[in-house]
Amino acid sequence: xxxxxxxxxxxxxxxxxxxxxxxxxxxxxxxxxxxxxxxxxxxxxxxxxxxxxxxxxxxxxxxxxxxxxxxxxxxxxxxxxxxxxxxxxxxxxxxxxxxxxxxxxxxxxxxxxxxxxxxxxxxxxxxxxxxxxxxxxxxxxxxxxxxxxxxxxxxxxxxxxxxxxxxxxxxxxxxxxxxxxxxxxxxxxxxxxxxxxxxxxxxxxxxxxxxxxxxxxxxxxxxxxxxxxxxxxxxxxxxxxxxxxxxxxxxxxxxxxxxxxxxxxxxxxxxxxxxxxxxxxxxxxxxxxxxxxxxxxxxxxxxxxxxxxxxxxxxxxxxxxxxxxxxxxxxxxxxxx
Numbered sequence: 001x002x003x004x005x006x007x008x009x010x011x012x013x014x015x016x017x018x019x020x021x022x023x024x025x026x027x028x029x030x031x032x033x034x035x036x037x038x039x040x041x042x043x044x045x046x047x048x049x050x051x052x053x054x055x056x057x058x059x060x061x062x063x064x065x066x067x068x069x070x071x072x073x074x075x076x077x078x079x080x081x082x083x084x085x086x087x088x089x090x091x092x093x094x095x096x097x098x099x100x101x102x103x104x105x106x107x108x109x110x111x112x113x114x115x116x117x118x119x120x121x122x123x124x125x126x127x128x129x130x131x132x133x134x135x136x137x138x139x140x141x142x143x144x145x146x147x148x149x150x151x152x153x154x155x156x157x158x159x160x161x162x163x164x165x166x167x168x169x170x171x172x173x174x175x176x177x178x179x180x181x182x183x184x185x186x187x188x189x190x191x192x193x194x195x196x197x198x199x200x201x202x203x204x205x206x207x208x209x210x211x212x213x214x215x216x217x218x219x220x221x222x223x224x225x226x227x228x229x230x231x232x233x234x235x236x237x238x239x240x241x242x243x244x245x246x247x248x249x250x251x252x253x254x255x256x257x258x259x260x261x262x263x264x265x266x267x268x269x270x271x272x273x274x275x276x277x278x279x280x281x282x283x284x285x286x287x288x289x290x291x292x293x294x295x296x297x298x299x300x301x302x303x304x305x306x307x308x309x310x311x312x313x314x315x316x317x318x319x320x321x322x323x324x325x326x327x328x329x330x331x332x333x334x335x336x337x
Contacts, residue, residue, distance in 0.1 A: 039123075039124045039125070040124070040125050040126075040127055041124055041125070041126050041127065042127045042129060043101050043126065043127070043128060043129065044101075044128075044129050044130075044131070044202055044203065045101060045102060045103065045128055045129065045130045045131065045158075046100055046101065046102075047100075047101055048097065048098065048099045048100070048101065049097070049098045049101050049105070049126060050087060050095055050096070050097050050098075051095060051096045051097075051098075051109050051111075051124050051126065052093070052095045053093070053094045053095055053096070053111035053122055054092060054093055054094070054095075061074070061113065061114035062074060062094055062111070062112070062113050062114070063111075063112050063113075064086075064094075064096050064109065064110070064111060064112075065109070065110045065112060066107060066108070066109050066110075067107055067108060071084060071096065071109075072086055072096070075088075083098055083099040083100055084096065084097070084098050084099075085097050085099075094111065096109060096111075098126075101126075101128055102128065103128050103130060103158065105126060105128060106126055106127060106128040107125070107126060108123055108124070108125050108126075109123070109124050109125075109126055110122070110123045110124075111123075111124075128158065129158050129159070129200075129202045130156070130157050130158040130202065131157060131200070131202045131203035131204075131206070132155050132156070132157035132161035132198035132199060132200050132202070132203075132205060132206045133155060133156050133157060133198070133206055134153060134154065134155045134196065134198050134206045134207075134208045135154055135155065135156060136152065136153070136154040137152065137153050137154075137196055137208040137210060138150075138151045138152045138153070138210045139210070140210060140211040140212070140213075141210070141211075141212055141213070142212075142213040142215065143186060143212070143213070143214060143215065144214070144215045144216070144295065145186065145187055145188055145214050145215060145216040145295075146185050146186070146187075147185075147186055148182075148183065148184050148185065148186070149182075149183040149186050149212065150180055150181070150182055150183075151165070151180070151181040151183070151194060151196070151210055151212075152179065152180055153165070153179055153180075153181075153196035153198070153208065153210075154179055155179075155198035155206065157198065157200045157202065158200075158202075159200050159202075160200065161198040161199055161200040161205075161206075162177065162198070162199055162200065163177065163178055163179050163196060163197070163198055164177050164196075164197050164199070165177070165181045165194060165195065165196055165197075166194070166195045166197070167190065167192055167193075167194055167195075168192060168193045168194070168195055168209075169192050175194075181194070186212075186214055187214070188214050188216045188243070190212070190214065191212055191213055191214035191243070192211075192212065193209055193210070193211050193212075194209065194210045194211075194212060195207060195208075195209055196208045196209070196210065213243065214243060215243045215244060215293075215295055216242065216243055216295060217242060217293065217295040217296025217297070217298065218240045218241070218242035218246040218291035218292060218293055218295075218296060218297065218298045219240060219241050219242065219291075219298055220238060220239070220240045220289060220291055220298050220299065220300040221239055221240065221241050222237065222238070222239040223236070223237065223238045223239075223289055223300045223301070223302040224236075224237050224302065225237065225302050225303060225304055225305070227305055227306060227307045227308075227309070228276075228279050228304060228305070228306060228307075229279070229306060229307055230279055230280060230281065230306065231278055231279065232278075232279060233275055233276065233277050233278070233279065234275070234276040234279045234283065234304045235273055235274070235275050235276075236250075236273065236274040236275075236276075236287055236289075236302050236304060237271070237272075237273060237302075238250075238271070238272045238273075238274070238289035238291070238300070238302070239270055239271045239272075240270055240289075240291035240298065241270065242270065242291060242293050242295075243293075244293050244294070245269060245270055245293070246270065246291035246292055246293045247291070247292050247293065248265075248267050248272040248289065248290065248291055249289075249290045249292075250265055250272070250274045250287060250288070250289060250290075251287070251288040251290065252285070252286075252287055252288075253285075253286075257274070257287075261277070262276065262277055262278070263275070263276055263277070264277065272289065274287060274289075276304060279304070279306075283304060284303075284304055284305055284306055285303065285304065286301050286302075286303055287301065287302055287303070287304060288300070288301050288302075289301075289302065
C-alpha cells in the first residue's frame, strides 16, 4: 500500500510540472528546496494573510497551489474566490494575499516553480486562529438551599478556549476550571452572579453571566426596642433574613395583632416595625415577631419596657430563654454532684 501511495504522489507531481510547461511565462521566484521543512503562518480569523514568495531571474514558470488546487498559474487566476489576489512588486515578488481569512482557508500553500535544472517548491502552512465565543450558557436559576446545582458554559475557538468560573461576590475568587461547574448542597452564601470566561489568547475573552438565587427559610437576626415612658409611642423592631422575602406577624400573649388606632404595623422588605401609640401600663411586656415564607417559619420575642425597669432588650427573647435554660441545666448538674 505504501509503495502504491508513493507511485501516486510521483505521478501527481510529474503531471503538475508538465502542466507548468503550458503556463505562460510568469515572474520567476526564489526557489526553495522541496526537502526544506514547512514554514507556518498564524493569523486570526477575519484578518488578511499575505504568503510571501520572492523572485530571481533563474525561474521560468511559477504557480500557487492550495493542496492540489491551482490558485494562480503565472498571472492567470484559476481560483473563483474574490478574496484571493496576487501581490507583485516589480519583478521581485510573487506573493498571495487572502482577505477576511476563515477557518476553511487553513492548510498548506505551495509556491511551485520550474527551473532549467529541476522543479522546486516553497511551502507554507496557514494556521487560522479563532477568538473564543461562548455559544451556550445556563439560564438564570432559582433553587432551594441544599440542592445540587450544575452550571454549563460551552465555547468554541481555535485553539480550544479554557473555561474559568468566578462567583462575583466581594472576593471574586476563582472557582473550578471547565465547561461544567458542580455545586453540591448549595448554601445561601453561594447565591449571586457567576461569571463564565472563555479564553485562548487570540483576542479578549468572551464572558457570560448566570444569576443563581438560593431560597432559604426565615431567620430573625435582629429584634430590639427602647424604654418608653407612659403616654409616648413605643417602637419595636424586627428584621429577618430569608429568600423569598418573609411575611411578618406580631403577637401579644398568643393574640395576633393588627393595625388599629392604638397599634400600627409597618413592613418594608425584610424589616417590620410595631408602633404602640400612647403607651399605657398594660402595653408593657413581651411581644413576638413571626417571620414566614414557603420554606419555613421563625419567631423571636422582644420586650416593651418603661424607664427604670433595668431592661435593655436588644436580642431575641428566644436567645434569653435559651441562656436561662442553659444556666438552670448547669446548676441542676452541680447540685446532683
